[in-house]
Amino acid sequence: MISIMNTFGIWLAAFFTLCIFSFLYKDNPFYKFAEQVFVGLSAAYWLVYIIYSIMVPNLFAKLADDFSGNIILLIPAALGLMMLMRIHPKTQWVSRYPIAIMVGTTAGISMLRYMKSDILQQLTATMINPFAAATTAEVIGNLLMIIGTICGVYFFYFSKKQEGVSKAVSKVGIWFLMVSFGATFGYTVMARISLLIGRLDFLLGDWLHLIK
């Protein structure tokens, strides 16, 4: 029985993969069908997952097991119910309070973390002696990093008209940005091809058994 279900699952997955691939020829009913099924399934999956993997173990089960010991959980429960008030236009305003709490808390937590990791640590990592590296290639790499960072940041300095030396620095900054865009494009191509490889590996291997 398990084997039959497994085979059925593979055929189903192959069918939907081909349906999606058919879009490369042109938009068609098979593609639309696969797209709609995916949207519906995802929504249903998430709904069930949120109830059974988040709500039940973190709220309902705890309150049912030991209500007085977990009384503090009534606060997030109340906030959750207030959020649901959005459904009705007349009570929609109630949902603003839990949203305000979420925004405030998230901003507070994130601000400190991002400040440390994305600004202070990144700045410190740029303040190095470029000539202290072991090899010539590393020294060149360090110099490029420092020059690239300074010129790249300067490109976004708009309080002064960029002319003369400042224009040259800004121009170098653009070049570094262009190189980074190129690298990003290369990595994006790699990722998209990986997705294609994954699907073809499934079709040729699991479905058609052509790959040993």
Next chain:
Amino acid sequence: MKLSAMVERRIIYLVLLVAVALPLLFPIGWKTEVSGYTQMAYDLIENTPEGKVVIISFDYDPSTMTELQPMGEAMIEHAFKRDQKIITTALWPMGVQMAEQAFDKVLRDYPDKKRGVDYVNLGYKVGGMVTIQAMGRDMKEVYPKDTRNTPYEEIPLLANTRRLKDVAWVSSLSSGVPGLKEWMMVARDSYNVPVTGGCTAVSAPGFFPYVNEQRQLTGLLGGLKAASEYESLIGRLGTATTKMDAQSVAHLLILIFIALGNIKVFVAKRRKSND
């Protein structure tokens, strides 16, 4: 003969499809050079003493498993080889199944490794950064049970692991938010636990600046290529290695297409100016 843009596009898709399929059917066996970022991640695990407890977080879902699953399998195998104890967690719901699949595959070669003693899957927890922060204070509070409902205190592997600081390193295999960045911001930058990890190729350029003098990330595996590099470092012929031929052929083809496209534009411009 002049082809319409739509027909040209279809030809490109077809050629690309064939170019990717052929190396999968008939592998070429091209070797890939190991990059410094992959080597750093490898060295972190290699130089961690035996018996230490480590965390591998599966922060992705099946949509990116082509790139990230080989990394997970390779890292689990490497940690097993070094006799390290593995805790797996997930900041993405389906990461739990991804971890189980990776264990199933690697355990075929390590049948003596036991659940609860050598490895444990603590499962998914909602909350991202806040969850990691809570793990820094008390891991039992965040994960009272593992995925098989075994209470935290009854799992031998976790006997001396109370907080994030008791862990030798953390690796996050991440395809978005929450993921590697959150682990780095909390585990590395707040609790000073070395953090490494892997990400999809799309997000790799965004993570490279964190592999710096401050060691915010200790190495990084970016995409399928890095996964194959890691497999070669641990001497494993895994799925990433076998797929790299297809990746290389596809890249070569895209380069040719870009060159042809540029030539076409150049010729068209020249013809226009001559007219």
